[in-house]
Amino acid sequence: xxxxxxxxxxxxxxxxxRSQPYSRYLQLATVDTQGLPANRTVVFRGFLEDSNQxxxxxxxxxxxxxxxxxxxxxxxCWYFTKSREQFRLFGKLVLVTAADLEPxxxxxxxxxxxxxxxxxxxxxxxxxPGEERVTNPEAFSPPQPSAKEPIINFxxxxxxxxxxxxxxLRGEPQNRCLYLxxxxxxxxxxxxxP
Amino acid sequence: xxxxxxxxxxxxxxxxxRSQPYSRYLQLATVDTQGLPANRTVVFRGFLEDSNQxxxxxxxxxxxxxxxxxxxxxxxCWYFTKSREQFRLFGKLVLVTAADLEPxxxxxxxxxxxxxxxxxxxxxxxxxPGEERVTNPEAFSPPQPSAKEPIINFxxxxxxxxxxxxxxLRGEPQNRCLYLxxxxxxxxxxxxxP
Numbered sequence: 001x002x003x004x005x006x007x008x009x010x011x012x013x014x015x016x017x018r019s020q021p022y023s024r025y026l027q028l029a030t031v032d033t034q035g036l037p038a039n040r041t042v043v044f045r046g047f048l049e050d051s052n053q054x055x056x057x058x059x060x061x062x063x064x065x066x067x068x069x070x071x072x073x074x075x076x077c078w079y080f081t082k083s084r085e086q087f088r089l090f091g092k093l094v095l096v097t098a099a100d101l102e103p104x105x106x107x108x109x110x111x112x113x114x115x116x117x118x119x120x121x122x123x124x125x126x127x128x129p130g131e132e133r134v135t136n137p138e139a140f141s142p143p144q145p146s147a148k149e150p151i152i153n154f155x156x157x158x159x160x161x162x163x164x165x166x167x168x169l170r171g172e173p174q175n176r177c178l179y180l181x182x183x184x185x186x187x188x189x190x191x192x193x194p
Numbered sequence: 195x196x197x198x199x200x201x202x203x204x205x206x207x208x209x210x211x212r213s214q215p216y217s218r219y220l221q222l223a224t225v226d227t228q229g230l231p232a233n234r235t236v237v238f239r240g241f242l243e244d245s246n247q248x249x250x251x252x253x254x255x256x257x258x259x260x261x262x263x264x265x266x267x268x269x270x271c272w273y274f275t276k277s278r279e280q281f282r283l284f285g286k287l288v289l290v291t292a293a294d295l296e297p298x299x300x301x302x303x304x305x306x307x308x309x310x311x312x313x314x315x316x317x318x319x320x321x322x323p324g325e326e327r328v329t330n331p332e333a334f335s336p337p338q339p340s341a342k343e344p345i346i347n348f349x350x351x352x353x354x355x356x357x358x359x360x361x362x363l364r365g366e367p368q369n370r371c372l373y374l375x376x377x378x379x380x381x382x383x384x385x386x387x388p
Contacts, residue, residue: 086234
């Protein structure tokens with residue numbers, strides 16, 4: 001597998017903005033089961049090894065699970081505040097749950113879990129997200145789950161980009177480049193008007 | 195008209211993050227004409243006077259125009275990096291073009307144009323966004339348009355929220371509040387699990 005041509009630009013953006021922890025935060029848009037747009041912030045967890053797939057994590061109890069199962073397409077919008085550039089990545093999502101039988105994906109899910117902080121792992125044992133607030137504070141201090149084996153609520157989410165739109169606001173006047181995945185799995189690259 | 199209950203929280207976030215110019219940048223998700231998600235960064239241009247409608251601007255030649263005409267729903271995701279809080283605002287979009295006959299909306303469009311910088315106004319006279327890059331640099335230095343009368347490519351975009359989901363990551367454990375617009379135009383407020 002070869003790196004897609006937009007990978008070097010994204011790596012450079014991550015490097016240039018590395019002083020800001022939120023440079024790994026981006027917005028993931030999906031379509032809900034009624035065909036309406038949904039949008040939320042997620043954290044980039046690196047690329048799946050030997051692939052161009054971006055990794056995210058999510059709770060099996062969150063609303064976006066139903067959206068993804070009904071329509072596994074997403075566009076992420078990633079704005080880097082320091083270098084003033086935006087990446088829009090459109091593609092297909094794959095959800096890796098505890099029930100996934102593919103060994104390579106199950107291993108990736110396990111490794112993603114192991115890389116989390118204790119406090120992030122704990123959140124997957126909190127009361128069900130989006131429901132009426134549980135007022136007992138002890139509900140948010142459950143026993144610390146194992147750092148080795150992911151709990152059932154933990155899902156890995158993979159995005160395979162097919163279209164990448166990179167806009168640099170600092171260009172003169174601005175630079176914008178469109179990358180499209182071709183049927184033969186190579187990428188086209190085209191400069192477009194900002 | 196009375197301010198929606200989430201307005202004070204959003205105003206506070208804008209105030210707390212005011213040192214960062216990009217605190218007014220947010221991500222607007224729509225659904226395209228094929229039912230697929232689209233997501234891009236836009237700049238918040240304040241509320242329309244005496245309303246809870248958020249103002250944005252857009253070019254009449256951009257792809258999102260077709261999306262909005264086919265399905266005028268959007269969810270914006272607005273993450274404030276300094277105060278570490280997220281607002282998700284779901285609602286209906288109204289596009290105000292040069293052809294709009296409603297005097298109050300046309301006035302709002304004109305006022306939005308007048309508030310822009312010269313360089314932002316100039317961008318509406320640039321070559322068509324998203325098309326193959328025009329290599330002649332003079333195409334990006336057209337005559338400066340009038341600061342008073344918006345050019346035909348300039349659109350005002352209004353979002354009327356119906357659902358607002360406010361998440362504060364700094365809470366203990368975290369605070370999350372859901373606001374829903376009721377049929378009688380009042381807002382319900384509910385604490386939910388983060």
